[in-house]
Amino acid sequence: MIGKTVAQRTYLHISCLETAGAELAAWVAEAECRAGVRRAEDFNVVRCDLAGGQIALLNYPTFFDEAFPALATSWLVDLNAGTVGYRTYADSQNPPILHRKELLLPADHPRREDSAALTLACESIGLFDQPTRIGYRRQWLDLVRERGYRIDGLALLPVGNDEGDDDQTVEGLAADGPPVSEAPVPDGQGGGWQAARQLTALVRYGLSAPIQALARHGFLDGRLALFDYGCGRGDDVRALTANGLQAAGWDPFYAPEQPLRPAPLVNLGFVINVIEDREERLEALTSAWLLTETLLVVAVMLANQNAPRGTGFADGVLTRRGTFQRYYTQTEIRAYLTQALDEEPIPVAPGVLFVFRDKDAEQRFLIERYRSRRSPLSLIPARPRPPRPERNAERLPQPAPDRLAERYAAHRELLDRLWSRWLELGRPPEPDEVGADLPALIEEFGTLAKALRFLAGQQDPDLLARAEAARRADLLVYLALNQFERRRPYKHLEPGLQRNIKILFGDYGAAQQAALALLFTIRDTQAIADACQEAAARGLGWLEPGESLQLHVASVEQLAPLLRVYVGCAAVLYGDYRDADLVKIHIGSGKLSLLRYDAFVTSPLPRLLERVKIRLREQDIDFFLYGDSTGYPAPYLYHKSRYINEEFPHYPEQAAFEETLDTLALCDLSGYGPSAAKFDEILARRRWVIDGFDLRRPDTGPDLDAPCGRFLTFRQLIECGETQGRTGLPNLPRRMDSFDALQDLAEQVLDPVIDWFGMIRLTYGFCSPELAREITGRIDPRLDQHAAHEHNRLGKPICSRQGAAVDFLVEDEDMAEVARWLAQNTPFDRLYFYGADQPIHVSFGPEHSRQVVRMVPTANGRLVPRVVKAGELTGAG
Template structure:
């Protein structure tokens, strides 16, 4: 069966809960499907080794060539059964994914069960009555929350009802009012004097250049809004305390900035997330506060969070916890941008464009060679000589793309085609005139960037895109021939990061070719983040896989350490890397095998370890390289360390050694006290 035939058959489903993109029905009603589907669905289940007792609800997708087999163990007994397991089968790519909801606090549940069974089924009228009771009680008015178990039960309670043997009864002892907690939510809105962290990520990725409309959901005092408006951007915001009268409008980008942390009611928290998602046309930005257990322990526990000293509620998250919460709630994959900051794209073409930009090296191509002397009287070559500026611009665009540009990818395409006939003819002629090694380097660079992009998609187990941007289609055709070839190469690359011997060899190779780095033989490679793009493609993939959990390398990160034998990556941040001796303020250890991150803060200044031998991480072009190296050698003698190796010392050791030598640090010099 192919995708076209599958789509035709799904349209003929007579029984089932009809949604815009899918049909749900119980397998007891499978007889109502076209005969081909009746035999196809069990065959799929057998192929993925899913026993008949492990599924009872079928989800047939209308627009995609895939189906899901869902297990609701108490479908007939529970009025609103909870999902225990889902198996999603991608029939186009022949792969599948199992998700378990056992033990989760708020699993998805089913409503309107009568739509999923045969109208002649003995339970049909009972199910229909249960649905009617819910509608009469007003429980279906807010459709965002009804799909989750604890939120549904909370909604029933708030409306003054309770469930008795699966039926709704008016609860005499239940109040419709929300619990009075005395929490000062409005005090969580802090005053900002610069853009918030999530807004800064939007600036970094070009989303605040005027092309997109912005809605700030939970905007607090509106500091971000004022700054955006000052730059002439289309930005509005809503906040229950400070901007309660603003209309909630759909926008290209919706920012839900540090809102989920401050809502003490779990159901209201979910409502805020789903509400923000509904308003986003292209992208939802979600940010939360992260903290470790020792920090949280200083506050008074309350519900699933704490009460701070300002009498505000805070729900602190772990990175993996909030990502899982977002993905479970929205049924969409969240992209980690930074610690506590996530992007969820509704526009999947924009998502692909973002991810391609994320893994593309920033190279500014400049013409370094001149055309060879023309001996031929070929008219086309003479035209190129006469229009050198135009054709040089075209050649640089070829270098930037690593392939021949499409007609819409070069501003003066019409002129080029008018002069020589086509982009392909122009490119072939230019190859005879210019040094082609430049283009070969550009082509190799773009191919590696795309392999990294595809490898990270595989690492994240991201669903295949039903559509791809035109530029990506062109890249695939020019550089790989076909999509399958690109995926096969990316798969090999991804598996290779588990080969410690290969990683070790690649670290040794990188150390010889990088602008600056420090190699601890058989253990690690350390370098400044500005040189990450100089890594061989395998090590770029290693770093990229680790950063899937952490996010992008922000301004605060300075050094990166690849642990070549343990599957770990360490990021370090210093108080001022430009100083002769910076002090460590934060260390982040990413453990890929455990899918976990450890954050180590050095809040107390006296506990901050110094970075000595800093010159090892500077390029020869750095204006401070020579004086840093001279300084490091003098300091090394005082500390009795080797100036060409990593030296891990404590601040107290540095200060004790300086006191003993009667020296103090002043800039890049050591002077007498």
């Protein structure tokens, strides 16, 4: 057999196509034509799913250069539907990789033996024992390291003690890619990435929403003290101080003796919404503002978060507990703060807003907020490139290559930090932006400019161009959203922003004009559609052509500037979209939906808790809550892998779970799929449970009268046959996998037969060892599969074929016709035909041999088995 087969899909290198057969060659040629690509130039591996009519054309650029090459691009051609899907992994930090590549090559290929030797070495230490950990580069390299090995070329080498080589590269990374340990990973992604420990500890204390908003945006890193105005019982203050942060508070009831003190950060959390007197409410707000040196965070209760309960009073309600509540909409609280403080608040979460007194800090916050933190450039260590061409040597004499390399190696850490800063800024850093490294750089190179020239001479200029383009896009997004908010022009620009605009745009007017043009483009539905299609091609979410793009919030920062502005405009109205899990960009309607799920990261089927629809054209927001207490059942999210990508935590496990679920075909999962209650009922009825990211059979047996398939019960399959009826033996399976085998037999074979011919009559079903001893006549439990998965006294399977079997009749039907139909339309294991009016024996088991046996009578009356084709079954015995 040519190629490597995985889950009924065959992979083969293009060098095998000439000998793969005329039919496959024709399919591949048609796929090439439809995708508009050429073999060898655009792809070098083919994945064939002939049963599904799909051909994937895959490009592994380093197929022969790396032991486990990474996928770069793919085209999925559905020959039946006439569609072509495209995906690029150019920006992926965790692309799919190829294993056992020798199986894709012809038997006489000169490179096959080397790859086979590496595969054998990997098998010897169990590297292929966990399929969900080997398909993607990050999980694979983690697994190799866990086993105490590393990949060096085409060799698997043990890792000894620390070899002290901090710059050791890891096989499989692109030449300009970061080492795995240093690769930047966006929030919520990455196998080994961890949030700051101190913030994790803070969350465990149950901090209030405004304090968590400060933590999320990096203000609780220990540099800025916080004062809690209206601190209540002081829970936030105690939690912050317990984590080593500077915090104090005052409350007119619980802590009136504490002094009111200015602070960089002031929290006014859920205070003004409980003050019934409007003048006193305004006084509380302005008093907190007067204490603020850098940032005031205000939090209130939203009307659409908690339905007002109680009787109307003033501009709010008196609750049943005798307290006052003033419920706001997001628009109302924003307008109130603007009017009261003459400042422009920034919504960062539902009911939570930031108001900056320090305008430089505000500009830095907004720039950082709309910045693409996903750029793979930001932490790429410097790598010396080959010497310049000889023509440069005549004009500018260069040191010998070894001198350059020696000088670079001697100052690697210093230059790496400078390189990272350069890429981060998207422009050459100024002396005050280099920090403590400046004296060392001047001592070695004379000036910062000379150090930058030396560094640039060792690097690919394309990396700097990409960094500059990314930074320019970030500034365009920031400026466009400022104009969308109609924020008042700043009296002066933050120094770093001034430099960026001057270098990247020339002047502030040109930057503003470019940003305005970008902002106006969000009205262009075709431009939005094109950007969404480009995002989907990069693995950023699930595209419904012409309708929407839906993706995880962690991927938003990787979108094109146009879509980041689209999402940012919604965030201006709503607050921080990162509070949600999924973002749905509606292409033509000017809407954006945010969806929040329960346990989105850790569950293969997260349940929807909240949906927020932001209508940009109407400047309004609708909230929808789901769950038992709301009256709206919380639905499951089916096919979660569509909305994430290979860099997301547990992606391989999620993909494997969905493949299993789709293969089982328990129900129709298209569209929104069945309700959670219906899905749970189907899962239980068909004897499946979800255990983490695994679908497995339950550990307990079913009620005998529970359905086994759609038409039968377990009791009918167990309590059938003359001997069981005569003896009354319970005949119960002792092993749970015997029940599972009966379930599979009913679903895969018996249900289709009953659907087509009507109800069957079972003449012999499951047979326990106790029942087998009572049966007179010729039976062979070691082969007939009636014992299912039961064991003998030695603990070994009674029937090595396992599975399960029954004998049955269909009244008033020619059993030859029944047998022919069954053989042609079901995935049976073995079928024995005895005659037109006799029961047929059929099994379903792991071998899936699809063997048809006709029992032929001999002259002495004995029946002799003869393997035949289904079409050879006739009414004669």
